[in-house]
Amino acid sequence: MDSTELMDSKEQTYVEPSSAAASKNHDGHLVLIPQPSTHPRDPLNWSSRQKYVILAVLCLASFAGAIAPLSGQLNLGQQEMIYHKTKIQESYANSAALAGMAAGPFFFAPIAHILGRSSVIFWCILFTLVCQVWGAVMTHPNDYIPYVMSRLFAGFFGAVPTVLGPRIVTDLLFLHQRGRAFTALHMSFLFGTIAGPTFSGFISAGAFFPVEFWWTVGLLGFTLICCFAFLEETGFNRESLHKNPEIPRSLVANRFATFFFGHSVVQPTTLSETVRIGITPFLIGICPVTIIMGIFTLISFGFYVGVNALTPVFLQKPVAEGGYGFSLEQNAAFTFSHWIGIIVVQFFGHYLNDKIPLALARRWNGGVWKPEYRLHVLWLPSLVINPIGLGIFGAAMQYHLHYMVLALGVFLVTVGSLSSVPVTVNYVVESFTKYPAEAGIVIGAYRIVYGLTITFYINPWVAAVGVGWVYGMMAFFAVFSFFFVMLLMWKGHMIRGIQFAHLASSEEGKKVLDD
Template sequence: MTSAKETHDVALAETGSPEEAHLVLVPKPSDHPRDPLNWPSRRKYIILGVLCLASFAGAIAPLSAQLNLEGQAKLYHKTTLQESFANSAALAGMAGGPFFFAPIAHRLGRSSLIFWCILFTLICQIWGALMTHPGDYIPFIISRLFTGFFGAVPTVLGPRVVTDLFFLHQRGRAFTALHMSFLFGTIAGPTISGFISAEAFFPVEFWWTVGLLGLTLICCFFCLEETGFDRMDLERNPPVPLSFLENRLVTFFFGRRVVRPDSWKNTVSPVNTHMVKIGFTPFLIGICPVTVIMGLFTLISFGFYVGVNALTPVWLQKPVAAGGYGFTLKQNAAFTFSHWIGIIFVLILGHHLNDRLPLALARRWNNGVWKPEYRLHVLWLPSLILNPIGLGIFGAALQYHLHYMVLALAVFLVTIGSLASVPVTVNYVVECFTKYPAEAGIVIGAYRIAYGLTISFYINPWVDAVGVGWVYGMMAFFAVLSFFFVMLLMWKGHAIREIQFTSLASSEEGEKLMD
């Protein structure tokens, strides 16, 4: 058994910073050995690592066909723009699936649901790989929809697991690892698939992901654990078998036995009122002013990145005479390394700043007392400066057909500017609704994807109306304006957070983080 004091000592030892030498643990752990906050660091990081792998694999699967548009177009007798609708379908599934699965997680358990959703993602990936006849265009699109529907679940349930396992001063790095794994999957998947399928029939780009998903399933089975725990009433936590095989069977095949009873009460009634309430919670969170304001920023800031990422293959593979760069599939796959470099930069930046900067601001400005808005100050450089500059350069490169390395620089800057905001915004909204972290993550994720999944349908008329340079130039101006939403929360976040449903209100503001 690990005591709360031992947990406190270990957590302080892990900070490795003199400034954090007197951190107070928030939330306060119990003395129960089953409390995830008391688990050894190695156990926590193994669970986080498998969760990151599940997020990575779940993101790779739906978008693995993103680059090989020409091969799909020839088979299905469609244009490359029509083939890009498969990516929009995948994004739609990634946005919608979590709304369906969030209530079920309360009933069956987080780990169990992640395991089964990875399995169904694998099945849908095989479905897509078998769509090899000219008349399979619609089933192929539907396979992408359902792959996204199941594949996004690990990332959306991740915030719940992160808040179960980690203290407030550790969450910034944990959220960075989780969401960078997911976002790296959206980038690495198309890159690897592009190289694999460049000289082959395009369904081969699905088969390698089946192996990755199978490996992920094995890791989930051996390493994931149910992290839900009631610290207020210890007697309500169900017993968990100690033997390995029985523990695994109970967790993944009979998940209700390891889930707190309050998560699935009223099951004898024809209508499970608790489940209905949980199902509506994301929508209630979505209309709270703090979520709307942060969501509008996210929709614009990250939505432009999705638009750039989804349509870059179209611009690169267009013939030079049509205003494109005439790239082959291999050249297009190589170009995506500009995203890789950007996301590695974001990962390093987030690891060093996403916890340390907010803690430093709390110490300097508020005598060590916490406010969720301190997390938002990480966004000044990436969101206000780098993202708009990158969008402007991207538009200029396409307008004047500048060298493709200029285009790569633009993509690098947009990648940093947009992706750096993801873990910060999710972490902030989760800490505004600490009782419902998964539901808060669902809402901000839907805002994040909403713009990007529709852009394929109207980008051409927009380009025809104002020219490609001004399309992305306007995006740059909108990105700057969207940062005013963040500044509003920095200024009046406390007052705005109080304008919400009383049953949802929950944050850690006012907690003393430093002795």
């Protein structure tokens, strides 16, 4: 159903396909925020089918882009023998991939303003494919450094669809639809970080390790085709309609204009504007609201990255050395504990990440919106589930409990940590609505930085206090980090006001529910 068919021209309220159900659930109609224009090229006026096809392709691109850099995470044994490195040294390739994921978006965000969001996503997927071929041919004993560099650049290009995705989501969807969309987008990316090692582990268990990269080439090729066929440039100026460039209508001309001459389908930009966009993530990063949410994200999600990155090392370590002696196939099967956790997060996030904030807006503020309402989704996963999971994981490692106890800890950490990702990104994006991609880049960098560095100091930490207390301390730190979220729940409006004036933009105070 086209969104223009759902609008009343005077009231500008949104009626769900089942208007009776909407009235029952929300005690009134949902107000369209932001207000769409009357122009058919306005992405807010596109049909629901077109919007969700684009969202599905974005999710596929995020999934494939996350699979690629981490696809060699589990098969450490063969690489250890070929490159003559320890398992910890082999895990540095994963750190390189995470470093690329953190750095790449800062580079491509301004380029997307010049060439278009869809064009940049298309070319980044293509370059990620090239990096997978590069990694697959690094089979000589002297290829360790080039292999690590291939993981760095695979992450550099592969993370781009996920960080440009928030810009496209805010272009396409109204406020009351974004929670589910952010959940789908970020769970696709995070699922890719797990599915890549799982599939690669099973595929390469009885073969030479480069096959763990070759299969991803086919997936990335399919993703390229989907991007070329379905992605559209979503940038649109609703305030000055005459500034929007003409888009070719014929299929072939439209596709070439979008992906090979992307500058022709976006508004012209100057070098100074591009530089300003380039430094915007850094300016957003030093705003108090971003720092406070970033500290929570760094701790809460960072521990999950640390658990995920180091679990293969512990599982494949011989029993005599304190590990579990898992084979590659057993390690790959163990990762299904992550899969189950991600499925749980997706299921509950789909139903709760919009409904809880809307219900709070109706109950506490007469239907008037505050971005802080989104944070109340985090009470159970971040304050309860995540610390308990870290404690169980640490106890299992300390006392060498059955691997199913370890799997339970991993499952709980997965649910607790990943539940926070779409919520925190959505909150920061809605604190800087003019710069959603740049805000997403900053919060994404906070997410990755802890997991990026943990492999370099985890062994001295374990040697100092024991593996049980390492993760026990993480559990206490996770509880402590939630106080930053509580601070934003309490004083978020005031804290968001302390920022650079030209960045300030939110949808607070708008009536999202109309009785």
